[in-house]
Amino acid sequence: MSIVTDIAILVLAAFVGFEVISKVPNTLHTPLMSGTNAIHGIVVLGGLLLMHIASGVLEHVLLVIAVMFGTINVIGGFLVTDRMLAMFKRKPEPVGEAAPKAAVEEGEAE
């Protein structure tokens, strides 16, 4: 691919990014930040692509750390976002037994 193609993709992706996020309720800012945060963990691909070209101990160590960092970013990011969003999933069920039970469990977990 030529550099022009790369830059074209870059520009188009920028517009997509602007468009997708243009309207978001405040409530979802935190999960959204966390979700996009997970997506940029895609740099892990860079580590994967370079590993077989690397030579010498230093480069291998750097890349293993880079892959580790990227993986933490991806896995941690998606899991944390999922946990946050799970909080919104619960439907406003009858204010009966379920809720206080959950509260007790939380209390014990403390």
Add this chain to the structure above:
Amino acid sequence: MTFLATSFLHKQALIDSLYIVAFSLFIFGLSRLTGPRTAVNGNKIAAVGMAIAVVATLLEPGVLDGSAPWLIALGLGLGTAVGIPAALNVKMTQMPQMVALFNGVGGGAVALIAWVEFRHGFQLGPHAGGDWPLRVEIPSLFAAIVGSVSFWGSNIAFGKLQEILPGKPIKLPGQSVINAVLLAICTITAIILCAGTHSQVLFFFGILVAAAVLGNMVVLPIGGADMPVVISLLNAFTGLSAAATGVALNNTALIVAGMIVGASGSILTNLMAKAMNRSVPAIIAGGFGGAVAAPVGAAGQDGGTVRSTSAQDVAIQLSYARLVVIAPGYGMAVAQAQHAVRELERALEAKGVEVKYAIHPVAGRMPGHMNVLLAEADVPYDLLREMDDINPEFSRTDVTLVIGANDVTNPAAKNEPGSPIYGMPILEVDKSKAVIVLKRSMASGFAGIDNPLFYGPKTELLFGDAKASVSAITSEVQAL
């Protein structure tokens, strides 16, 4: 030969298609993340996209040659072993700093990859001796600078939110000049490197060090209250640097995903800053809360007459009210009082009192953070009122219960043009007939600014741990 060539072509086509599928899933997932009902699903879709992108990369020719598979497995394994427990064990209250940390390691990965690329470009590449093609060199150096700024900046943000570092701004004289100089050093060194004939290793380390110092210097002078905006900004930075890595490595999935995060992150940063009535340049220039001295003095002149009250009195006031508004803040979250608050709300509702929650857009430490915490305690979504909806209602509110919130209720933001938070939209709790503030102590809020609300004629304070205080009020209410 022909067969090999075609099978190679097929494989490359497969890899390219997988990349396209992957980034389509990112875009689709992200667009679903912007709606409350589709968000959970959207996050999962994006995660599937990521898995596909990783598989496609592993299929690339040569990627699994030699010892690479083992080292890749080691990196992925270590990352998984660290990432999963960290993500599952972090408390909801600590989410903001966790996001900062995840963002930081992402930036770190970008910088490390750029480092390896640099070593290859100059020392071991096909043109050993320094002929690094500019189309790889420029994005790599950009990634090195931005990635390490993001890494160090995020770590500082984490330190501040975790309260390892003081939340108050740490300022040096001539801060912005130093920052400008550091940025100039990074840029000029990068240009010298691109021009080509110098002792490259030293120059490259110069860039990494200058960028690291810059990352620290940019975030240190920013007050804790602005941290969410900073994290969002650094998130966008990491996205941009990932896109640059993609250009250097000629990898479509990296370019698209990185750039989408860069663009959406910038928009999100702006939205957040707007919710706090702050501008991004003003935040980066730092000093929010730096003018603490003045307002504190002013409040001191008010005589500092604070009226404290007891749980029993509060219970009586609440029980005979028609409308009670609860304004929760980060203090409630820290005390893990959301469940206790929920019980108080029920006890009051049982007595026929109408209860609503007033949610400031940046209550907690990130926009939406408070909604997450209250949802965790099963508070029905329809009781939560956003700032613009609840503000007109304060005039008919009998009692407002401020639980661990401070800056978002500070009337100085409306009345005192000299206040550092002047202009920030607030919950106008001072308009209600009575205000009861639950506080641990008289310490100022996260922004480091004193709050005249506490000295107001309608205000009473109940000191103590928020959870214990709320529980005490609840049992008094039930006993009435």
